[in-house]
Amino acid sequence: MEAGWIDRPRTGKLWPCKTCCYNAAVFSKSVFFMVAFVVPPILFGQENKPAPQKPEVKVHMLNVCTPSPEEQREIASALSQAPRKPSFSEDFEVDRGRSVLDQRANPLSVVNAAAAPAEKSVADFVRVRRDITGSGTYSTVQYSFSRDSQQMVETLVLRVRDPKELLQISIEDSASSVTSAATMLGSGTPAARIKLERFGKSSVVLARCSGTADGPAADQSAYEPLFGSASSLLADYRGLLGATTLVPEELSRIHHGTATTSAARKKQSSVRSR
Structure with a gap:
């Protein structure tokens, strides 16, 4: 071919x-x-294809020790609008429980997991919520008390009825757990932290600051009127909501229920072993 x-x-x-x-x-x-x-x-x-850019991460640093004069005015305005003698609706809510925080479930603690054994943090809490009637600035008040092995924290939150710039204001104080809850509530612990949560803006925070090894504590004498107003407001609502007697009673119910459950489990295990 x-x-x-x-x-x-x-x-x-x-x-x-x-x-x-x-x-x-x-x-x-x-x-x-x-x-x-x-x-x-x-x-x-x-080879010349550009690598994908990583998203930018923005961090807002809050000056909680020495807020600006404008932020001080916002805190003073929010505190002054809180009703001292509110009229509550018939609706209310009382909640109690126990919260367990397992450090091993926190992804940020994986690095230190090998260095030290993870411990569970257990906290008992009591919450009270009431609705405020009328057309005032605030519509709802929530009071909460929590206690763990180290400290007790008391928090009062007032939520705005028609939020435009301000969403809510929270007042917080704390004390060591070496004392009882009744002792802390009866002594009237002063406020240690005031926080304004705003719509579309960063929060405004004023907190008591102590000295560190790097330097002395900041001079906060100019903010004592704000701390005093917040402490007075917290004391008023502590009495209006009956927290002085309600919180110790609810905490005792938590411990009583836990002890009863533990006794029942031990009884069941002993019966099964027989």
Whole structure:
């Protein structure tokens, strides 16, 4: 058979082949040069492809020790609008419970997990919520008391009825757990932290700051009127909501229920062992 001709089946005649090549090596070389010409630009484009940019992370630092004069005025305005003798609706809510925080469930503590064994933090809490009637600035008040093995925290939150700039104000105080809850509530612990949560803006916070090893404590004498107003407001609502007697009673129910459950489990385990 001559080069460039093919034998058509069943006829025995030679037909010209336009797609055949006289030498297979010529065809392979052509393909090789074509691939060598096309592939490098593709690889070059892949190498020069820019790496995806990481999203920017913005961190807002709050000056909780020495707020600006404008922030002080916002705190004073929010405190002054809180009703001292509110009228509550018939709806109310009293809640108690126990919260367990497992440090091993915190992804940020994985690094220190090998250095120290993780401990569970257990806190008992009591919450009271009441709705405020009328057309005043605030519509709801919530009081909460929590206690763990180290400290007790008392928090009062007033939520705005028609939030535009201000969402809510919270007042917080704390004491060591070496004393009882009744002692803390009866002594009238002063406020240690005031926080305004605003719509579309960062929060405004005023907190009592103590000295550190790097330097002495900041002079907060100019903020004592704000702390005094917040402490007075917290004391008023502590009495209005009956927290002085309600909180110790609810905490005792938590411990009584826990002790009863533990005794029942021990009894069941002893019966099964028999």
